[in-house]
Amino acid sequence: MKRKTFLNRLGLGAGGVVLLPSVSLLQSCSYEPKIRTALTQDDAVLLAEIGETIIPTSDAAPGAKATNIGAYMLLMYEDCMPAEEQEVLLSGINELDAQAVNLYSDSFLNIDAAQKLKLLETLQVEAEAHELQNENIADALPHYFGILKNLTVSGYFCSEIGMTQAQEYLPVPGKFEACIPYAKENKVWAL
């Protein structure tokens, strides 16, 4: 009886055991990686989630998501990126999307924070290898994760939250003090 309730709750009904393999099949089918031909507003949520994983919320200050990092990345992609880098980022996002499904059988948005971080750490290693490989090639294109990381860092530390909460912002310092004491727990000046 107990077993039946359990199966019903799962919505599997009788003979659930037989269905077990298709449960994982069902999961992998629940999210199809997209093949994008351009990054659009629809991707802002995904970009924001990537940004939040790169610069997460902590006790010290909100993370990248709170700064609308997805919209910022999209704007920079659309307005401020050379065409070759746009290509790199676009195919990179498609790849990241697929990789989340390969590794965790779900979209990047749905996997948990630890899985997200793990995935991006893998990409970080990939990006470092890419950079090392291209060290002596002039005008070599960056790895897409390098672009994502740069966009997150620049966007976050140019945002009001990044500048006024994660750092200390003095719009009008009024004076210059050439040497002041500094300790690790002090905030740094936003520039």
Next chain:
Amino acid sequence: MYINGKGTAENTYDAIVIGSGISGGWAAKELCEKGLKTLVLERGRMVEHIKDYTTATMHPWEFKHRGAIPQKIKDENPVLSRCYAFNEATEQFFVKDKEHPYGQKKTFDWIRGYQVGGKSLMWARWTQRWSDLDFEANAKEGVAVDWPIRYKDIAPWYSYVEKFAGISGNKDGLSVIPDGEFLPPMEMNCLEKHVKEALKKQYNDRHLVISRTANLTTRHLGRGPCQYRSLCSRGCPFGGYFSSNSATLPAAEKTGNYTIRPFSVAQSIMYDENTGKATGVRVIDTNTKEVIEYYAKIIFVNASTLNSTLLLMNSKSDRFPNGMGNDSGELGHNLMDHNYNCKVEGEFEGFEDQYYSGRRPTGAYLARFRNFGNDKQSAFTRGYSYAGGGSRAPFSEVSETAVGEALKKDLTQLGPWKFGLSGMGECLPYHENQISLRTDKTDEWGMPLLEIDAEYKQNEVAMTTDMVQTAMEMLDKMKFKNITDKKEFRNFGLNIHEMGTARMGRDPKTSVLNGNNQVWGAENVFVTDGAAMTSSACQNPSLTYMALTARAADYAVNELKKMNL
């Protein structure tokens, strides 16, 4: 061609100044204060002090692209996009490539600011004096022609302009950059002070000082003081630095003798064959394209180096078939820029518990030591200085590999101290480095386009090698780590110190201007901007333009009084 038929009297002034940038502003102030009714012609729009600094108080996050220039604008402006000062907060002050095309036989980045105030709004404000090491060099080495002046001729005028402009600096007692009339200096940070002492210990000829800078450390003549925002090139709402807009033009206006006419391109200077004098300036209104003639007893040409020479070249007459003042054939020749192709950086271990507060809008200056005193280089003549600076930013090796919490933490803490050295080398005046008028193309207003043909040569290339090597050696000797050559390369012109093309000299057969900046053969025309330079030295040039202008204006008015002009 329709020529404005207004009465000559209505269009007659005592003096006309062409250009309102750093030297034109000085000409306007001096001539107006000496009682001359002065017309200032400016080809661009009006920029009123404070009111027209539209981005001056915006926070970084208030800019649509947070300061970045969109790719489309970069693609449309390949030249301008290479300028360090061009960003979303300053773009309104820079000429777009397409608006004012020019020809390049060799790559030349021509950065321009066409508005009231010109480039004095966006300049870097470093103001080292020249010394006789610079004024005597051409004569001693037999390079180009001798300067017709020496340090003693210009020294009182350096003092004169420094007192008004407001130059912060320290009296360092160095003969290569003579001391001036300084407001209190800005302070060096702890690493810079350390480097200063370490250099003193290691060498007997390397002196690091705080750069003399046209930022006000105290309130000065109703302006400033500097608020240490370091956003100068947006225009300063506090009047914290010297510009035409904040200082000289308001002083000119106060006299009641000042008239400014924006949107006015000087087409040519008119010349009277009988009197042997210029009579006035033919102007094109950039909006209506109307041609208007203005008349005056004296004319100051301050249109910026290349445009001043373009104007002389376009001022042809029976007396001057090859351009005004061009008996020598030197008009358009001897174009110089500085050579900044050296950027070296190192990390310092120490002072981890030290930081600074406020954004100092200047840096340290390592004065010239090459081919000076006991130093003698065989590979090149002249020398260079370095712009230097110590700083700390929140980026360490951790940030390069970390993602997540660790990255965020690292980016909100300070990394190691870094010290950078950027070489600033003198360029020789070569006859072959030249500009000419294109015969096939004119701009929207019928002015011939310029063709620029200039390059660095052997002396500059050899100096670059030494600048980079010596910077690395010095940092190494001072125990810096991770010393890197940033492989800085800038096209000729990009240092925005274009000089020469109407040089001063002692002989009309070999120069365009005499020792008072008068055009040979048209002595009531004065050229006192970068075009007048006979050599380039390695100091930032604007202070010298200011001093030459004030000196020439004084001479001009005295000569007028004596009825000599």
